[in-house]
Amino acid sequence: MLKEFYGVLKDNEAGPLVEFLFITGVSKFSQVSVFSELNTLTDMTMDENYATLLGYTQEDLDTCFEDWINYWSQKTDMRPQAIKQQLKERYNGFRFSISDTYVYNPISVLNALKNQSFGSYWFRTATPTFLIQLLLKSEISIPEIEQAQLMPIRFDSFEPDNINIIAIMFQTGYLTIKNVVTNQSGQNLFSLNFPNNEVKEAFLELLMIQFAQIKHHSSNYLLILQDLMQERFHAAINTMQTLFERIPQLENHDSQFFHQFFYMMINSACPSSRMIDKDDKMMVLIDEKEQQFAINFSCQYSINELLQQMKANPSLPGDIYKIAIHFDTDQRKIEEWDVAMPKPKPVILSEAQRHKIQKTKIFIASSNDLSHERKEIVLWASRKNKKLIEKNKYIDLILWEDLLQSFQGDRIQDYFNQEMIQCDIVIVLFYTQLGTFTREEFELTWRCLNQPNNPQHLFVFFKTTPPKQISKDYIKVLELREQIEQSQQIYLLFDSVDSLLLQLGQQIDLVMARQECSTQCPKPM
Structure with missing residues (x-):
C-alpha cells in the first residue's frame, strides 16, 4: 500500500505538481519494497535545525502563555512558579x-x-494497545525500559518483520532521548527514558493492567505516594x-x-521513582525533593536482609526512609515489611519559644515484638510536633534507645x-511477651x-492480633490483663497501627488540654 502511495507522488503526472511535500507520522519504514518508490526524502526526525x-x-511557555498561567494562579491560589513546575514535570521532556x-x-x-488541571491529555488521544502487546511479547524485562539504549542506526529504520520495541516506543513518543554518549570512534549512543510524568504514569498503569490481566481495576493505588509523603506507611502497604x-x-x-508488577505499580503511582537494583529483588528510589524513600521488594530475602542491602547500596542516599517488603508468592501477599527511618529533624525553637513552650515528656516502654509500633509512634510524634509547635506545645518523646548507653554505677535499667x-x-x-524490663517499667510507673x-x-495498650502460637509468655500477658481488670484499672486494645495511633492521639490531646487549662485557668479563691 505504501509502495503505491509513494509511487503516485513520483510519477510523471503528480511529480511535477508537487513543489513541497511534508510527511509526518509515528513510524517510518525503511524498506517499503526492494526498489523503494520514494528514495529522495530529507529525514528531519533527528535534525537539530x-x-x-x-x-x-x-521560552515559549514563559512568554506566550504568561497570561494564561497568571489567570490560572488567580483562580486557584496556586503560585505561577508552582504551576510552571508542574507543567514541566508532566509535559516537558521530549527531545528530538x-x-x-x-x-x-x-x-x-x-x-x-x-x-x-493537570490531566493526561495527550495519552488519552490514543491507547497504545499495539505497543503494549508488542512489549509483553518481547523478551525485554519491563524495568529495562528506563535503561534502554539505542545506536543511531536504530532511529533510521523500522522493519515490519523485525520490530525493535524500544525504537518504536521512541518513534511513537513514549520514550525520548535523555542522554547522549559519544565513544572514541565518534559514534553516539542514546540513552532513553520516559519523557515526563504524564507518559510514565499512564503508560505503566495500562501496561500493568495488561501484564497482570487485571479485569477489575481501581486507581486507588495512586494514593501510595500521598501516604508515603505523610508517613502513613501502614496505609501504603495495605x-x-x-x-x-x-x-x-x-x-x-x-x-x-x-518483581516486575511491583516496579510498574510504584513507578506509575510515584513517577519520580527510578530503579536502583533488580537482581532477585526490585529496589527503587522515590525522590520527592523534600523526602526520599527507598523501597526494596523481594520474594526471596527477609526484611532484615533487604534493609541491609539498602544500607550497603552506594546508589542510595544515607539518611532516607528505607522500606523493606517481603512478598510470599505462594500466599500471594505481603508477608512482612518494615521501615528504617531517617533521623528526625530537630525542631528549631526561637529564644521566645524556649520560654513559652509547653513540653510534655512521654516515655515509651515495650518489648521487642512491638518494635514496628515504636517506630510508628516516633513518626506520629514527629508529625504532631510540626503542628503543636505553632501553639507553643511540644512532645518530647523519650526512648531507651536514645538514652546514654554507657556503663552506670548500678544496673543500666x-x-x-x-x-x-x-x-x-x-x-x-x-x-506476645511481657519482657522483664518492660514489666518492671510498668509496675514502677503504676506505683509512682x-x-x-x-x-x-500511665497508658497501657495490648495488641489483640492473634499470635502465630500460644506461648507461656503470651499467657503471662493475658494474666496481666486480668490483673489490671481485677484492680479496677483500664487498658486500651489495638489490632493495627492505625488503631493504636488514633487512640494514643486522643489520650495525649486530652492530657495536653488539661495541662494547658491548669496553667491558664484561674485558680478558685
Whole structure:
C-alpha cells in the first residue's frame, strides 16, 4: 500500500505538481519494497535545525502563555512558579536531536491551561494497545525500559518483520532521548527514558493492567505516594496488598512476575521513582525533593536482609526512609515489611519559644515484638510536633534507645527508670511477651502514680492480633490483663497501627488540654 502511495507522488503526472511535500507520522519504514518508490526524502526526525518544530520550548511557555498561567494562579491560589513546575514535570521532556533541547507536548499544555488541571491529555488521544502487546511479547524485562539504549542506526529504520520495541516506543513518543554518549570512534549512543510524568504514569498503569490481566481495576493505588509523603506507611502497604489481590491466579506467576508488577505499580503511582537494583529483588528510589524513600521488594530475602542491602547500596542516599517488603508468592501477599527511618529533624525553637513552650515528656516502654509500633509512634510524634509547635506545645518523646548507653554505677535499667519517672506520661505496649524490663517499667510507673511527682499518667495498650502460637509468655500477658481488670484499672486494645495511633492521639490531646487549662485557668479563691 505504501509502495503505491509513494509511487503516485513520483510519477510523471503528480511529480511535477508537487513543489513541497511534508510527511509526518509515528513510524517510518525503511524498506517499503526492494526498489523503494520514494528514495529522495530529507529525514528531519533527528535534525537539530528542527528540534523544536513540534513542541513548545521553555521560552515559549514563559512568554506566550504568561497570561494564561497568571489567570490560572488567580483562580486557584496556586503560585505561577508552582504551576510552571508542574507543567514541566508532566509535559516537558521530549527531545528530538543530539542537542540538549527539550520541548513541551503542545496538546497537553494547551488543554491544561484551558482546563486549569493537570490531566493526561495527550495519552488519552490514543491507547497504545499495539505497543503494549508488542512489549509483553518481547523478551525485554519491563524495568529495562528506563535503561534502554539505542545506536543511531536504530532511529533510521523500522522493519515490519523485525520490530525493535524500544525504537518504536521512541518513534511513537513514549520514550525520548535523555542522554547522549559519544565513544572514541565518534559514534553516539542514546540513552532513553520516559519523557515526563504524564507518559510514565499512564503508560505503566495500562501496561500493568495488561501484564497482570487485571479485569477489575481501581486507581486507588495512586494514593501510595500521598501516604508515603505523610508517613502513613501502614496505609501504603495495605493499598499495595489490595492491588496484588486483584491479580488473577495463573501458573506463570513466579517471583520475577511479582518483581516486575511491583516496579510498574510504584513507578506509575510515584513517577519520580527510578530503579536502583533488580537482581532477585526490585529496589527503587522515590525522590520527592523534600523526602526520599527507598523501597526494596523481594520474594526471596527477609526484611532484615533487604534493609541491609539498602544500607550497603552506594546508589542510595544515607539518611532516607528505607522500606523493606517481603512478598510470599505462594500466599500471594505481603508477608512482612518494615521501615528504617531517617533521623528526625530537630525542631528549631526561637529564644521566645524556649520560654513559652509547653513540653510534655512521654516515655515509651515495650518489648521487642512491638518494635514496628515504636517506630510508628516516633513518626506520629514527629508529625504532631510540626503542628503543636505553632501553639507553643511540644512532645518530647523519650526512648531507651536514645538514652546514654554507657556503663552506670548500678544496673543500666535503673538509669532508664530514673529517666522514665521524670516524664509526664508513660506508655506501655504489650503483645506476645511481657519482657522483664518492660514489666518492671510498668509496675514502677503504676506505683509512682500515687505520688505527687511524675509520671502523672500511665497508658497501657495490648495488641489483640492473634499470635502465630500460644506461648507461656503470651499467657503471662493475658494474666496481666486480668490483673489490671481485677484492680479496677483500664487498658486500651489495638489490632493495627492505625488503631493504636488514633487512640494514643486522643489520650495525649486530652492530657495536653488539661495541662494547658491548669496553667491558664484561674485558680478558685
